[in-house]
Amino acid sequence: MDRTADKEAAAWQSPMVDVSGMSLEELASHDGDTALAHCLRRLAAELDDPAEPIAGFNSAL
């Protein structure tokens, strides 16, 4: 689920983990983390079904 509550949510909760401040070594120490595992599965699915480049804007001017 992408959101925290029904209807009018106060905030939108992403499945994406914030590892921006970590090193690869630090990341390895979190291997059993459920949120990380879910996030990696989501990324793998994205790689298996990549979006096409958004190409073709024609300025027409």
Place this chain on the structure above:
Amino acid sequence: MRTFRLSDAAFAALAAGRPSAETIAELHKAQISRHLLLLREVTQINPKKTPIWYAEPLPEAPRSASLSDPMKALHTSATLTALRAGSTPPGPTEPSPHHLSTTDAGLTLRVRLEDTDPLRARLGLTPSRQLTGQEVDTWRRLLAEAWHLLATRHRPAAATVAAVLRVIVPIEPDPGSAGLSATSAEAFGAVALSTPADATALAVGLLHETQHSLLNATRTLFDLVLPGAQPTYSPWRDDPRPPFGLLHGAYAYLAVTRFWRTEAAASGQALAQFEFARWRSAVAESADALAGLLTPAGARFVRALRAEVAGWLADEVDPEIERLARGANIEHRVRWRLRNLTVDAEALAEAWPDGRPPAATPRAGHTGRALERSDRLDLVHRLLRDGDQSLPPGSRQRLGDDAWLRGAAGTAVHAYVQGLNSMRRATEPETPPGPREVDLWAGIAIAGPWRSVRERPELVRAAYLALPGQELDKIADWLDFSS
């Protein structure tokens, strides 16, 4: 482990094309996280593939800077894809030395003009060869002029561009197009652009492509579109687009519309009014078309996007310009339908006695990106930019277009119908309409009174060709009534 979270207010502002600096910072962190996770997968498959910039970072290029470089993210993604497929990953790359920086009204844009990275073709269009010094100078000049326009007249949008854009990949121009651009979900902050015609075109292109990057980054955080929906009409492309592609178009053109709204208000120029009037309708209609195709987050996103453009729908535009803008949007939809949809002649013959026209089906044989030009739209642009485009007296060329530009709808539709009738015998119902025929149908749609021609031209065409004894107006009248 912390997961990303956006307040509803921040999410709605992002959807409205007005992300705060804090929201953009979160999107950057999410992209760095994504890059790091991809890198983790790469090194787990093959530890020897740890890139040198990560294993041995230089003082002038720390890991944090490299992790947020769009071309390095693209490289990591390509490496992982290749390793997973058992193919050879791309080799190491060196960034281009062309660093451009421009400051105006206290706001600075810094970008790398990337003309060497072999992976730059993955942004979706054919990259240009390595630039000459003169070409780099041209880009530098155009960027400074575009930045002056953005930083002084479109300040909030310029701040967003400065916070997102890192790399411009020059691409080959398309002979049939005034300017092309592209963005990849694998390279947040990189845009591919053909050399723009002028600073205004570049400014619009930068705003447009920055929106694509923002939406791709939003997609990293939240699933926005439900899976499995069929490709559909998009006002910005001539090929059917998946719902996420339609959302991309609406989100990009939200920024484009805002740009022209500001320009129209500042200058009152006819062309600015036309672009504003045209795209505000297209964005609103596309947002409406996405209903039922979205996740809860996507529905919230599109609601905020729709609310933003709704506030512009009542803005006053010269009625004559509004007429031409409405015509341009109708024309595009008609061209799209004739290009991509067909009506089976047998089904039409069976349905005719019941008075219930058959549904259209996708036309086989058209796939992939398509951008086609409309001569009539070129005439409209010229009229709005340069003034009167009337034909010399006595000329019979472009009679319909000439009348349409002057607002003489009756004369225009008469000329278009005559042109169509003259082609009727030589036209095969099963054959896709050629450019001239499409042009005439589009002309009839914009100038004529028939809803059926505007909304279901493929059906009217099928009936018109199946019933050679019937005049077009009778067929269109009947379909107006029955469909």
